[in-house]
Each structure stands twice: as structure tokens, then as C-alpha cells.
Amino acid sequence: xxxxxxxxxxxxxxxxxxxxxxxxxxxxxxxxxxxxxxxxxxxxxxxxxxxxxxxxxxxxxxxxxxxxxxxxxxxxxxxxxxxxxxxxxxxxxxxxxxxxxxxxxxxxxxxxxxxxxxxxxxxxxxxxxxxxxxxxxxxxxxxxxxxxxxxxxxxxxxxxxxxxxxxxxxxxxxxxxxxxxxxxxxxxxxxxxxxxx
Numbered sequence: 001x002x003x004x005x006x007x008x009x010x011x012x013x014x015x016x017x018x019x020x021x022x023x024x025x026x027x028x029x030x031x032x033x034x035x036x037x038x039x040x041x042x043x044x045x046x047x048x049x050x051x052x053x054x055x056x057x058x059x060x061x062x063x064x065x066x067x068x069x070x071x072x073x074x075x076x077x078x079x080x081x082x083x084x085x086x087x088x089x090x091x092x093x094x095x096x097x098x099x100x101x102x103x104x105x106x107x108x109x110x111x112x113x114x115x116x117x118x119x120x121x122x123x124x125x126x127x128x129x130x131x132x133x134x135x136x137x138x139x140x141x142x143x144x145x146x147x148x149x150x151x152x153x154x155x156x157x158x159x160x161x162x163x164x165x166x167x168x169x170x171x172x173x174x175x176x177x178x179x180x181x182x183x184x185x186x187x188x189x190x191x192x193x194x195x196x197x
Contacts, residue, residue, distance in 0.1 A: 013051055013061075015041045017102055020058050024110035029059055062102065063116050069096060070120050071127075079131035086182050090155075090175035097159070098171060108163040117160060121152045151182055 019041045023032045032055050038045050052058040073092050082089045097103055107113055128148045129141065136144050155178050161167045162174055169177070 009051070012043065012047060014102075015043070016048065016051065016058055017062055020055065020062070021102060021104075021107050021110065024112060025106055029055065029110075029112055059112060063119070066100075066103070066116065067119060067123060069100070071123060074124065074127050079128050080135050083128070083135065084183075085179075087175060087179040090178055091172070093159075094171040094175050103163075105163055105165060108160060117156050121149070121156050124152045125149050154178075154181070 016037060019037050020032065023037065023040070034045055034048055034055060037055065037058070038048050041048075052061065070093075073096060074089070076092075077089050125145065125148045129145060132141060132144055158167065158174060158178060162169075162171065167174065
């Protein structure tokens with residue numbers, strides 16, 4: 001493929017993804033039509049079908065790209081190192097979130113993003129469980145599962161609330177706060193902010 005054609009393909013796919021996210025603000029994925037997306041994107045339906053077979057395929061491509069990026073980020077870290085010092089991973093994730101244009105407030109306001117966030121959480125839990133040798137005894141894998149599920153649910157929830165505008169700090173500050181909660185636990189957090197301190 002020629003570079004100019006490649007640029008056009010990327011531009012077309014970006015526009016289709018942005019229009020889909022925009023449409024998800026007002027209606028469920030099942031009700032969005034190719035015709036509607038094409039009209040708003042100002043492209044022919046035949047062009048749409050060159051890239052995607054239907055609206056679900058378009059959504060799936062967004063989801064798979066995000067999941068792939070998260071897996072790529074996670075695979076560049078050692079599970080044991082992340083458990084003891086999660087900040088480098090958290091900062092890598094915040095960098096990705098800041099640079100991925102489709103991941104914005106509109107994206108996270110659609111119902112489908114909740115399902116995607118759950119898949120991201122499951123991917124992180126699976127990563128730690130599969131890489132748990134040398135971290136904990138095999139008979140304690142259940143406890144590790146509880147811990148990682150708890151930590152990832154909270155972490156993803158905080159990122160989600162940040163994207164919705166419910167947390168008014170920088171992503172970098174959020175990453176540091178999450179690390180403090182993970183490594184210090186609730187007791188350290190409460191000690192830092194006690195009234196009688």
C-alpha cells in the first residue's frame with residue numbers, strides 16, 4: 001500500500017470510530033446503523049464495508065486495539081515488580097490514555113465502555129495469575145486472585161471516574177495516589193489525612 005493510501009485508510013478508520021463513539025452518546029450499539037454512521041462521517045457505505053463488516057465489527061476493532069495496547073504495556077513488565085512497585089506501570093498506562101485520541105470523556109460515557117473496562121480488568125488479573133510463580137505459594141493463588149481483582153477493580157474505577165470528570169487531578173497525580181493506596185493500603189492513607197495529625 002502506498003503511504004498516501006495508508007494515510008487515507010487511517011483517516012477513514014479514525015473518522016468512523018469517532019462517529020461511532022459520538023453515536024453511542026445517544027443510542028445503544030445495537031440501534032446504530034451503518035447508514036447513520038456513513039451519513040455523519042460523510043463517506044459512502046461501500047467505503048465503510050471496505051474496512052468493517054458491520055457496526056459491531058467497528059466497535060470490536062476499537063475494543064481489540066485498546067485491549068491489545070493494554071496487553072502490550074502489561075507484557076513489558078514483570079508481575080512481581082508491579083506488585084511491589086506499581087507506579088511505572090501506572091505511568092505507562094496514563095501515557096497511553098493521554099495519547100489515545102479516542103479514549104475521551106465521550107468514549108467512557110457509553111455503556112459499552114463499561115464492558116471493555118471489565119475485559120481490561122480480567123486481562124490484568126489473568127496476567128498476574130499466570131505469572132504468579134515465584135511470587136506466592138501455589139496454594140495461595142485464590143488469595144492472589146482476590147487481591148488483584150480488588151486492586152484492579154478499584155484502579156479501573158478511579159481512571160473511569162477521572163475520565164467522567166469526577167476526579168479533578170492530573171492523570172500523573174492519580175497514578176501516584178493509586179500507587180500509594182496499593183502499596184500503603186487504607187491505613188497509611190487514613191494516617192496521612194487524619195484530623196488529629
